[in-house]
Structure formats: structure tokens, C-alpha cells
Amino acid sequence: MTDLQDAARRVLSANDRGGYTVPTPRLYPFQWNWDSAFVAMGFALFDVERAVTELEWLVRGQWDDGMVPHIVFHQPSDSYFPGPDVWRTPHTPVPTSGITQPPVFAMALKAILDAARRKKVQLEPGRIARLFDAALAFHRWWYAARDPDGTGLVALLHPWESGSDNSPAWDAALARVPVTTTTPVRRKDTGHVDAAMRPRDEDYARFIHLVDLYAD
Secondary structure (H helix, E strand, C coil): CCHHHHHHHHHHHHHECCCCECCCCCCCCCEEHHHHHHHHHHHHCCCHHHHHHHHHHHHHHCCCCCCCECEECCCCCCCCCCCHHHHCCCCCCCCECCCECCCCHHHHHHHHHHHHHHHCCCCCHHHHHHHHHHHHHHHHHHHHHHCCCCCCCCCCCCHHHCCCCCCHHHHHHHCCCCCCCCCCCCCCHHHCCCHHHCCCHHHHHHHHHHHHHHHC
16 A cells, blocks of 8 residues: 555545545535535545445435535534534435535446445345436436426536535626525634635625525
């Protein structure tokens, strides 16, 4: 094992919460959709069973219509805003956000199955079937909810859905979003990292305006 591989495993171990992985302990203390998909691909290189578990915990947050939200709030934490009280989604018993992220889930599942074949790891067929069904439902949701006219291009409803929310590509669209919010904006992210590395206050207000709009 190289030093880089060993360091990567230590990061995964430090962020492992016993079934799911957080991107960072305080800045992002919950399970994120496509982060977990990439993490599962990493786990598959040395622990196939743990990789499967990562995806199983993620689909605990899947909605009845097939959407996999971008955050699953398995455990409470006061180090992140906006939490489940702001999203106000109807999903139970595990609270979630109300938007999604790029569907890396199916690619992660295939990577896990490929790793299992290479390593000759036997996986219980029922577990894989359930994850396949979840992936299929997620993709069908994208077609139905975000490309209803069959254009071949899906719509994103929030910069956080893109995985590139700090990109200047959003500037023109965000400029048209009001900075008024029903929910008081409580910036907790700037307490964990340099504020210069984070969105501006007016941008965050626009993010939360959209969250309030969708919650309503």
C-alpha cells in the first residue's frame, strides 16, 4: 500500500459513522448523496461489504417517488445550517433535505459489483437487488420530475444540486433570486473554514430563499 492509499483509508475511517460516511466532521456532518456514492467506490477497493452498506444507508432517505435527497440527516448536529427543521420535508423516519444531487449512485453500485467479482466476494443477492431497484427508481424520477418533456436535458432547481454550487456559472441566475428569507440565515460554515472560501452572505440568503420557497 502506498502512503497516499494509507492516508485515504485514514480519512474514510475518521469520517465513518458506522454505516455511512460524512464528508467532514463539522462542516458537513451528515450523509451527502453523491459524496457517499464516491466514498462507496473507494471502500469497494478494499472492503466491498462496507461499500454496500454505504449505499444501503443512503437509500434509507429515498423518497417514495424515487428521489434520493442530497442530505440524509441520520443523527442530529448543531454544526450545520440548514438542518432538517429548515427543509421541513415530509420524509420519515429519517429526515432529509428536499433537493437532490447528480445520480452517481448507479455508477457506484456497478463499481462495487465489479470489485466484488475481481475479489471473488459473495454478496447476498437480495441486498444487491434492493439497491438496483433504488437506483432504477432514482433514474426514473429524474426523467419524470426533471425532464417531463423528454428534451434529454434535466433541470436543476438549486445550485446545491449541481455539485458545483460555487461556480460563476450560477451568478446570473442567482442574481434574479431575492435575498429575503422566511428562515433566519445562521451561517455556521464560516465558523469551520475561512469565510473567503465560502459563498457570500447575499448568496447564502438566495440559497435559503429557494429552500423556503420549496418548503412552502
